[in-house]
Amino acid sequence: xxKALKYISIGLGIIILLLLISxxxxxxxxxxxxxxxWAVKKxxxxxxxxxxxxxxxxxxxxxxxxxxxLNKIYLEDKHKDTLLYVNKIQAELLLGKTLFxxxxxxxxxxxxxxxxxxxxxxxxxxRTANDSLYNFSNILDALKSDKxxxxxxxxxxxxxxxxxxxxxxxxxxxxxxxxxxxxxxxSAKKIDIDVDKLDLNKMIIYANKVDLDTPDFKLTLYGKxxxxxxxxxxxxxxxxxxxxxxxxxxKIADGSYSMDMLNKKKIKVGDLQIxxxxxxxxxxxxxxxx
Numbered sequence: 001x002x003k004a005l006k007y008i009s010i011g012l013g014i015i016i017l018l019l020l021i022s023x024x025x026x027x028x029x030x031x032x033x034x035x036x037x038w039a040v041k042k043x044x045x046x047x048x049x050x051x052x053x054x055x056x057x058x059x060x061x062x063x064x065x066x067x068x069x070l071n072k073i074y075l076e077d078k079h080k081d082t083l084l085y086v087n088k089i090q091a092e093l094l095l096g097k098t099l100f101x102x103x104x105x106x107x108x109x110x111x112x113x114x115x116x117x118x119x120x121x122x123x124x125x126x127r128t129a130n131d132s133l134y135n136f137s138n139i140l141d142a143l144k145s146d147k148x149x150x151x152x153x154x155x156x157x158x159x160x161x162x163x164x165x166x167x168x169x170x171x172x173x174x175x176x177x178x179x180x181x182x183x184x185x186x187s188a189k190k191i192d193i194d195v196d197k198l199d200l201n202k203m204i205i206y207a208n209k210v211d212l213d214t215p216d217f218k219l220t221l222y223g224k225x226x227x228x229x230x231x232x233x234x235x236x237x238x239x240x241x242x243x244x245x246x247x248x249x250x251k252i253a254d255g256s257y258s259m260d261m262l263n264k265k266k267i268k269v270g271d272l273q274i275x276x277x278x279x280x281x282x283x284x285x286x287x288x289x290x
Contacts, residue, residue: 052138053078066093077125077135087120087170113163119170126176129223134177166193176220183220189213196248207247215255222262246290255282 040057047055058072070089077083092114127134134140168191176183190213197206257279 051075051142053083053136054080067091068093078138079135081124081135082122083124083136083139085120085122086118088118090115090117092116115165115167116163117167117169119168121168121171121173123173124176125174127179129178132179162198163195166195167191178222181222183218183222185218185220186216188215191215203243205243205245207245209249210247210251212250212252212255215252217255217257219259220262221260244290247286248288250284250286250289252282252284252286255284256280257282 037059040060044055044057054074054076056072056074057070060071061067061069068089068091071087073084073086073089074082075084093112125134125136168188170189171191172185172187174183174185176185190211192209192211192213193207194209195206196208197204199205257277259277261276
């Protein structure tokens, strides 16, 4: 009996030692540029095949699993034009102090990000006046088909995602929906958000501070007015979209806003042409927004 226990303890010791060696080798391997390049190319090919659009990432830098940097992320639309481009993504993952804690955190569906930095974000989505499908409809279809394939019972435990700070620089986002009648275009030199609480499951966002540097928002209304039964429309606000947003301090520096109402005749109030509006040099400081 003693010999059996001795052999079992020796066997367990060997298994634990092998696991430690495997984790150590894996952590070293992940940090090797050649392995990272291979992994990125492999992931790019898989995503390209899944979406039916080219996906590429020029390089990745992973340091001890926690610090991740992706460079020059590119995604094509179904017409082989640029849909999304990100110059750089840096993320600090706060999964655990040790590798074992990080693995445990992932298994419990918990992802905590300290600082998330995105630079040079460009997005251009659209659908023309005569086409009901967006230029990225193939990607939407791929994501929908993946959901249909999942026939496993839903787990009560949903993914927890939290973040401390989000910094966006040099962004330009455009969704030109001529078929739907509305076009949006947003750009900014810098958006700095200090997050207090983020619950994506309940759509709750609390922020201590939001700084917007040189933001520009453009709204375009296309086509003729549709004659529909009159109904009370809710104002455009996060709460009406199912999002509870609370910000202690919002600062806007050198912002601008423009609106083109192409679906109406020119509307003037005195010298102000409402249907073709341009407002520049907007500087605001808003406290306790919710």
